[in-house]
Amino acid sequence: MSGPLLRIEAATVRFGARTALDAVTLEVAAHETVCVLGPSGSGKSTLLRAVAGLQPLDAGRVLLDGADQAGVPPHRRGVGLMFQDHQLFPQRDVGGNVAFGPRMHKVPRGRREERTAELLDMVGLPGAGARAVATLSGGEQQRVALARALAPEPRLLMLDEPLGQLDRSLRDRLVVELRRLFDRLGTTVLAVTHDQSEAFALADRVVVMRDGRIEQAGTPLEVWRRPASEFVARFLGFDNIAEADVSGAVAETAWGRLAVPDAGPQGRRRVLVRPTGVRLDGGAGLPCEVAARGFRGGHVVLRLRPERGPWLDAECGLRDAPDVGERVTVSFDPEDVVVLP
Ligand SMILES: Nc1ncnc2c1ncn2[C@@H]1O[C@H](COP(=O)(O)OP(=O)(O)OP(=O)(O)O)[C@@H](O)[C@H]1O
Structure with a gap:
């Protein structure tokens, strides 16, 4: 058939x-x-x-x-x-x-x-x-x-x-x-x-x-x-969403300047960063305070209050997880940044 x-x-x-x-x-x-x-x-x-x-x-x-x-x-x-x-x-x-x-x-x-x-x-x-x-x-x-x-x-x-x-x-x-x-x-x-x-x-x-x-x-x-x-993004549990001005491969957001896929939607948009793409790298990124953390099997989900922009969820390994109240800096992995249509 x-x-x-x-x-x-x-x-x-x-x-x-x-x-x-x-x-x-x-x-x-x-x-x-x-x-x-x-x-x-x-x-x-x-x-x-x-x-x-x-x-x-x-x-x-x-x-x-x-x-x-x-x-x-x-x-x-x-x-x-x-x-x-x-x-x-x-x-x-x-x-x-x-x-x-x-x-x-x-x-x-x-x-x-x-x-x-x-x-x-x-x-x-x-x-x-x-x-x-x-x-x-x-x-x-x-x-x-x-x-x-x-x-x-x-x-x-x-x-x-x-x-x-x-x-x-x-x-x-x-x-x-x-x-x-x-x-x-x-x-x-x-x-x-x-x-x-x-x-x-x-x-x-x-x-x-x-x-x-x-x-x-x-x-x-x-x-x-x-x-x-x-x-759909929020339904899937992705809540790291911010207003953005997208031009070429760059999105200007309250979190700072993010690299995005070049051929995607342009202009006034919203961008999503998946929690796996919020990196705690200790470098010159966006300063945040750890507001909460929860254990999910083999990893930890952190709720972060950034200096600027909407709150962020970040995923990290058990051993690297900072405590509530600690200050961290984060950067964003372009692989996990999505410009919403
Ligand atoms: N027999 C009915 N009489 C009146 N309204 C109904 C009837 N059955 C469903 N609805 C309405 O139709 C809409 C869709 O209902 P449906 O049960 O298909 O949703 P659902 O996605 O399966 O929800 P849930 O996850 O809660 O089961 C709802 O607004 C519901 O209130």
Whole structure:
């Protein structure tokens, strides 16, 4: 099959005066994992629900394998859904939960049992079929929910905040497992999350939404390297943003004169410096006071109050981290300076 597996064309959904989806166009290729990111209320869940057929469109189309899905009920679309609260059937055991879809599709018992065992293996719960749902941890329930969504072999798997309820270390682990699983199965995935690290770890392509529209779409690297707007930059957690006059390869800012890519946007702009590009070099740079510091795994994030200009976040190694109240001077690595369009 050529062409995208999923094509959303100018999809629009209104709730009264509020436009939850505003002419959204998006394609997902077969075997691709696309993660939709955005703040609460930006329309992410509405987009998934529209593709699943749970939310009618006011305008636009959803096509699966080239076929318009208008009038096709959810259970005939061949999409699997896993929602935030991943509600398992409490009265069924793990195997009964996973086999639910295939049973509805009248898959013969032998094949069903084989498939259930295979999927439980795949999600790292071998032999758990007879366990009661109530005896599972949050992470285990999440895996069972995933196996259940995969069991009917959907052509498109849609995940709404798949790891939403879990603590950070479990999420980080599961996200790597999910990525490996999708690669192995060749599953096509459209996932929604408000957690950018999750999206970046899982996705071939990320889509950032704002107020029902797509603000930027690209590979994780593209979006990280070149945020399309201040909104995207701030959403990714980049807060080192200042007004600038850009001329050639130089930006004049309150922090001083920064080197920027030569061929970029010119004139009155805003520039972003990624925290990795704020260097504590002790030279003749911009004097700052360390206002706060926080530990993030192997490195430290410093909150700096510069002599001039907006506050700065800087990343440095554990051993080099200055104390709160210390004075430092910083310079800016041109590699990490981005002129916002
Ligand atoms: N059934 C509904 N009736 C009225 N308004 C709705 C309904 N569902 C969603 N909305 C509104 O549409 C907008 C988009 O909601 P949606 O749930 O798609 O956002 P979201 O990005 O998934 O948010 P979250 O991250 O909080 O789940 C919001 O402003 C929401 O209040």
